[in-house]
Every structure is written in C-alpha cells, then in structure tokens.
Amino acid sequence: MPTYRNDTETRITFPDKHYISWQPGEQKALPFFVPHEMLGLTLVSPEPHVLRDPARGFGYTEFVVKAGTPTVYKLPYAETIELSVMAPKGLVRMYVGDRAEPIAVDPQNNHASRYPWDMSAYLTFEADKDTEVYVKVEPFTEKGE
Structure with a gap:
C-alpha cells in the first residue's frame, strides 16, 4: 500500500x-x-498507483476507455464516495482501488454503490473494444455534509 x-x-x-x-x-x-x-x-x-489530476473535481465526469489501455480515475477526497457508472455500449471492467476482482458494467448492468475513500481512492477501467463510459461521482460524508 x-x-x-x-x-x-x-x-x-x-x-x-x-x-x-x-x-x-x-x-x-x-x-x-x-x-x-x-x-x-x-x-x-505509489503502490498501488494513484493518478494525480487536480483539474478533476466533484460532479459528473465522462471519458472514453480505449481497448488495451486501462484508464485510471482518481476520486476526489471525501470520507465516503457514492459512485454511479454507466456504459451505454460495450463492456467495461471496473476495478475499485487495488482490488483484483473487477465489476462488469455494460448497457444492461449499471453500477451504483458507496465506498469509503481510503479503500477506493481510484478506479481503473478496462475495455475489450472502444467503449463510451460515463462516470458520475458524488462525494459526501456519513454525516450528510
């Protein structure tokens, strides 16, 4: 770590x-x-590697995941992260933090969940072919702040 x-x-x-x-x-x-x-x-x-990009902030982010090129997205800091991921076409494998088991996201299976930031500071996306991936990140704390 x-x-x-x-x-x-x-x-x-x-x-x-x-x-x-x-x-x-x-x-x-x-x-x-x-x-x-x-x-x-x-x-x-940096093991596991956390991509640094201060230009990314809270709110809606969208990007294209290219075949053979994993895309890493650094989550902005908040005690707890609420995450929604949609893939309007194709299949994308999403890895939360340094977990080895992927979550499959495709047009029929969107992903929505809550994670503690210290266990999920970044997401890694992999695609078998060019796939449009829309990521929505909504940070919040357990206290509702």
Missing part, C-alpha cells in the same frame, strides 16, 4: 477514521489511502 513521508518542519496529523500522525522526516506505509496532497505529505511509494 502507499507510503507517505512528512518533509515539513511540523507534525502532520490525519484525524479522519484513523488518528495517524507523522513527525518531521517520518515515513509510514499504510494499508489505506490518505489525501496526502491536502495534508502536505510526500507520496514515497
């Missing part, structure tokens, strides 16, 4: 579901993701 390092002069604390802190210069490998960019941590090991 990802490894993060504190390259600042002050302690950094992640007080979400887990209380974790890094002293200056300290490095920790975690079994879940943390919003390292927001916290000011350095990502030392």
